[in-house]
Amino acid sequence: MAITSSLAGPVTESHVTGWLTPAEFAILQAICDTLLPSLEPPAGSSGAVAAYYRRCAQDLHVAQQIAEKLGEQSKETQANIRLFLRLFTAAPVSFLLAGSARPFVELPQERRERYLFALANSPIGPFRQGYQGLKRLAGLIYFSTLNEHGNNPNWSVLDYTPPAPPSVEKPAPITPFIITEETTLETDVVVIGSGAGGGVVAGELAMAGKKVIVLEKGGYNHEGNFTQQEAQAMPELFLKRGALASNDLGLIMMAGSTLGGGTVVNWMTSFRTPDEVLSEWDHSSGLKGCFTGSQLQQSFAAVEQRISVNSDHSQHNQQNQRLFDGATTLGYHAGTVRRNAIGCQQRCGACNFGCSYGCSQSTMKTYLQDAYAHDARIIVHASAERILIENGRAVGVKASVKNTQTGETSTVLIRAGAVVVAAGALYTPALLLRSGIENAHIGQHLHLHPTGISVGVYAENVYAWKGVLQSAYSDQFIHLDGNYGYKLEVAPTHPGLFGLATPWYSARNYRDEMRNVAHLASIIVLTRDKGEGSVKVDQSGEPLIEYVPSAYDRKHLLHGLRQGARIHLAAGAERVISLQNKPTDLKRSEDEDTQRKLLQAFDRQVKRNGLGPNRVVLFSAHQMGTCRIGAHPDTSVTDENNQVHGIKGLFICDSSVFPTACGVNPMLSIMAIAHKASQYIKTFV
Incomplete structure (x- = not known):
């Protein structure tokens, strides 16, 4: 896994101000050093504590790293950030927020703090949005960025010791299929996405003898190269390098982007969809028995067995024990979570950065490994651009594949008997929209479990x-x-x-x-x-x-x-x-x-x-509902077999098919619905 955060290197115009002017970067730096200035330590502080208080944002190159992260965002986002930074030069704004008409960079620390606190609590939404975008990044970087020794100088004061990865070297159990030039491939089924939905479908179809190609937008990381370091894992394992959010930044969103998807970085919580929600889905979808019938329950059982769902490895740590004890003391319900873990000795606590011990039974460890063992071709760093449709039937995918060693991108055309989209409730509707598929409900009905x-x-x-x-x-x-x-x-x-x-x-x-x-x-x-x-x-x-x-x-x-x-x-x-x-x-x-x-x-x-x-x-951490299942295209995107209305051979197998929010951690629900759909897809191709 590549190290993406570093304290090394001076601030240079070409590196940091490729999209920011020097004056704009100076404002960004002043904001960061206002949020995280050098402070006088409390009396009697130890050397480490004194250094903690005196260490400012500039000492850790926080503004430089923010500029680098934001430099990866869209031109529209960058334009909005530059517009926000211009506020800090406007005398009327400064007078309103800080009681002084001087530009922000010329204000003393006390008035700068007053300025930022006023922004945070402004009745103007974009002011709060701009403030939160920079404050959150500054705090994240200051406490997670790594120096040349792979450490953060603040950790000792926080009493934080990062988990040490296993000492035993572990080889990669999967070898991704390499693309180095424009390529055309043929297969029975192409699966877009490798998480809870795509991983299950790929494994089930490959074990049934079907030729399968899996496209994964993220890279391939496994127990042999998981570092368990926050600053390294977030950009490597999560969508938008860990900076995913709603457009107004009101909700910070976590979604996996690596081979195995969210199942690699989630917390292994394995709840079935509650019966009352399944009954509700039957009614709202107009598909009686689709969710309450025996087939879905059989799929739940099959998935639970394959990913080893149990409660034997659910010992409460200090935090979980407090929820359990506090709820019990008040007479509230308290339960123990079932998890898809085996051999877990609770020795690290960094499972959300990839399990270095191989205890988490993600799709990478289970269904994708099954698919690979049955000759499925797995292509990583592959972004599906559009679905190929001919005469009302899905016949393949056009994708771009990045070679991370050369930096070059190649176009891949995959001709297939069926296309399974499992890119998640955010990227699945985007792919359908890019492909020109018309249905008023594509991208609508988004649920997020706020x-x-x-x-x-x-x-x-x-x-x-x-x-x-x-x-x-x-x-x-x-x-x-x-x-x-x-x-x-x-x-x-x-x-x-x-x-x-x-x-x-x-x-x-x-x-x-x-x-x-x-x-x-x-x-x-x-x-x-x-x-x-x-x-x-x-x-x-x-x-x-x-x-x-x-x-x-x-x-x-x-x-x-x-x-x-x-x-x-x-x-x-x-x-x-x-x-x-x-x-x-x-x-x-x-x-x-x-x-x-x-x-x-x-x-x-x-x-x-x-x-x-x-x-x-x-x-x-849960995105659902943007291509929901239903009986009719006037009210839904897919039918009872997860096939898109009006397009033969195009299936959706992820949380976007949920009719409404499921109300529980959705991994197991996604997997069971995908498992059920895969039984039909086997008969289709």
Whole structure:
């Protein structure tokens, strides 16, 4: 896996200002050094702590790395960033936000901080968006970037020790098919995407004797080269190099982009789709028995067996134990997560950066390995450009394949008897739209399970980055309104993600809060959203993600943040934090009456400080619904066999076919639906 973040090298105009002018870069640098300045250490600090406070953003080349990351974004995004940076030269804006007409770069630190805090809480949405885009990147880089020794100088103060990869060298179990020139290939089936959906289909069809080609947009990483380092894994294993978000940045999105897709980087949580949701899907799709019939249940069972779903490797780490204990103390439901892991000794906690021990039974380890063993050709760094359609039938794919050694890109035409699209609920609709396929529901009905975070501060060390990532959950509030509500789970967090998510109220407060990360436990509020968004394509054909949590869903998020606080207190937390742009926290009191009043005040504060776009940190790791299954093309994109209405031989096998949000971590749901569809596809080709 390539190292993509470094402290080496001076700032040069050609390297950093290829898209930024020197003056614009100077503003960016001033913003970063305002967020992360050199501070006077607290009295009596150790040498390491003193160095931590004195270390500014410029010492770690934060602005340079932000410029590099943003240089990979679209021209439209870069134009918007440059427009935002121009604000910092406008005297009226400076006077309004900081009480001084001087340009931002000329202001003293105190007024710069006032300026940024005002931006963060501005009633003008693009102001908040611009601020969050830069603040999140600055925090992520400052606490995760690696020096020439493969370390981050802040980690010792945070009490963070990265996991050491296994000492035993492990060869790559799959050899991808190499493309070096314009090529035409023929096959029975071409599968676009290799995650929960594509991996299953590829394995099932190859084992049935079909000729299969798999196209994966990301690279090939495996237990022999996973580094378990946040700064290296994010760009290598995730879409948009880990910088994926809704267009307004209101939701930070995580989606895998490597061979095996999201199954390589997810937390191995293996829930079946709840029966009540399957019944709802039968009704809403108009396909009676499609989801409640025995065939899907048989597919669930088959997938669970192949990926070894069990609860034997779900021991609670400190963070999961607090959710379990707090919920139990309050009389709430508490359960143990079943996971697709074998031989897991909970020795690392970096599973979301790829399992170096081979314990995670991802599609790369299972179904793709099955496909490869049955002569499937697997092509990585392959971007499907459009689906080839002739006389109402899908006959292949045009793709571009990048050779990472030479940097050259070759066009590949693949002629196939069937095309299976499993690029995920963001890239599947984009591919269909680029291919000229007409259906009003392509890209519509996007569901994201918007997820809020309740953070508990504990006296003892929690180490949210150690042990099993996700092993405890509570279903106490999944039926707040019929089948709608939220699950409570926990989320593993490493220093960079802490730096991204921790609110910035002032430079010193931010640095102080980050020193506590070893004591933090996060409870996530995973909402089953009723509201919808959409996916369109920009001028270059890339997905444009429009999504704002609805008022209905924000009520459930608000309810969940309040309940998360109560669970933290019941588990012994000294303090609870909500990740909002204005200070929002709750302190523990041993007096019952006082604690009740403090909770009521906290409830009001969370609501008052708002859950609108970029007023609170919200995440999504689940994208669903943009090519939904249904009985008729007037209401859906695919039929009961996952075949696109009106186009023979074109199948969709990923979460985009969900009729609505599934309400649980979707990996197993995707795999079972893909497994069921693959039984039909076997008869088609």
